[in-house]
Amino acid sequence: MVRLPSVDAVGCMKFYTIAVPFMLSSVSSFLFMQASCKNNMGYALDHKPATPLIRLRNITKTYGKGVAAFQALRGIDLTIHQGEFVAIMGHSGSGKSTLMNLLGCLDTPTTGTYHYQGISVGDLDGDQRALLRRYALGFVFQGFNLLARTNSLENVELPLIYRGLSQKKRDSEAVRSLFSVGLASKLRSTPSELSGGQQQRVAIARAIVTEPGTLFADEPTGNLDSATTREIMALLTRLNAEMGITILMVTHEDDVAAYAKRIVRITDGLIASDMSVKKEPPAPAVIQAKPPAPDSVKTAEDVPPSGGAPSTHSHSDFGVTLLKS
Ligand SMILES: Nc1ncnc2c1ncn2[C@@H]1O[C@H](COP(=O)(O)OP(=O)(O)O)[C@@H](O)[C@H]1O
Ligand SMILES: [Mg+2]
Numbered sequence: 001m002v003r004l005p006s007v008d009a010v011g012c013m014k015f016y017t018i019a020v021p022f023m024l025s026s027v028s029s030f031l032f033m034q035a036s037c038k039n040n041m042g043y044a045l046d047h048k049p050a051t052p053l054i055r056l057r058n059i060t061k062t063y064g065k066g067v068a069a070f071q072a073l074r075g076i077d078l079t080i081h082q083g084e085f086v087a088i089m090g091h092s093g094s095g096k097s098t099l100m101n102l103l104g105c106l107d108t109p110t111t112g113t114y115h116y117q118g119i120s121v122g123d124l125d126g127d128q129r130a131l132l133r134r135y136a137l138g139f140v141f142q143g144f145n146l147l148a149r150t151n152s153l154e155n156v157e158l159p160l161i162y163r164g165l166s167q168k169k170r171d172s173e174a175v176r177s178l179f180s181v182g183l184a185s186k187l188r189s190t191p192s193e194l195s196g197g198q199q200q201r202v203a204i205a206r207a208i209v210t211e212p213g214t215l216f217a218d219e220p221t222g223n224l225d226s227a228t229t230r231e232i233m234a235l236l237t238r239l240n241a242e243m244g245i246t247i248l249m250v251t252h253e254d255d256v257a258a259y260a261k262r263i264v265r266i267t268d269g270l271i272a273s274d275m276s277v278k279k280e281p282p283a284p285a286v287i288q289a290k291p292p293a294p295d296s297v298k299t300a301e302d303v304p305p306s307g308g309a310p311s312t313h314s315h316s317d318f319g320v321t322l323l324k325s
Helices: 009-037 096-103 126-136 152-161 167-180 196-208 226-243
Strands: 054-063 070-080 085-089 111-116 137-141 214-218 246-250 262-267 270-276
Touching (some): 054 096, 070 096, 085 096, 085 226, 096 246, 126 137, 226 246
Parallel strands (some): 085 246
Antiparallel strands (some): 262 270
16 A cells, blocks of 8 residues: 655645656566566566666756856766666766766756656656655665664664654564664664664665665765675675665775676766676675564564574565565
């Protein structure tokens, strides 16, 4: 059942015109993903859907005006399909974050067109773009961006508050999401009680709790040591391969980009190269076998600690089926 957020009549209309098509197309995309990925763990899409997930044409972005004007993006053409895992690379100042902000509807281009699942983002108003962000996109940042005196469960629940869900439903969704990133034992921990890698896991749980079609990650391992970087990248790889979440990740590290299926390099605001990465998938992250029942959400001690066998269960509440690993 589609739950309406508590908004006025205009808001309801916007919800139906923007969010519902995203949800429906997400469902059909997931069905497509399942059909095409079962034999190869999602590592190569044999047949791409007709409508690209993301289509940029001749995108430019100019900051400032007059003599102070600076063109950070100078004509970007980029097409990304459902299920891709794309690393965006380039030197500092090349325009990576500017591009990510445009793709994530956090900013608007100066010229050019952006279509998300066939919808012209430039034709949406601010409220409609906010709905697009809320219902279709997730974000992970280098600095984690967690609320400091707020525990993992509450941090992950934040995006669900906008959806008007009951406290019980928010709890169960947040637990499920924290479980899927291997943090079921840290529900009541505040960020200061967690390692950097654990904080980034909470941030990833918060980003995926809304079941986004696309996850944007800007330097997600920039603050992490190499062992923790491998853990986080294994987790992102699993979210892409098993849950069908499309990932766009900015990084300047070759080791990190190697986890992606495609590497786009940007130089001075232009795409310098765009390559597929052919490889065997890295070993899947170790995760728990079964999420705790929502009713068991009382204290951290009530929930089994992280670790255990790779997932083989059906995870239908996320709208997808976790494939066997
Ligand atoms: N808000 C802004 N105002 C003016 N210039 C900006 C702004 N944001 C970014 N820039 C400039 O645009 C260029 C690209 O920045 P950015 O996209 O952040 O690069 P990257 O993420 O690749 O390091 C840089 O020269 C930067 O100084
Ligand atoms: Mg940047």
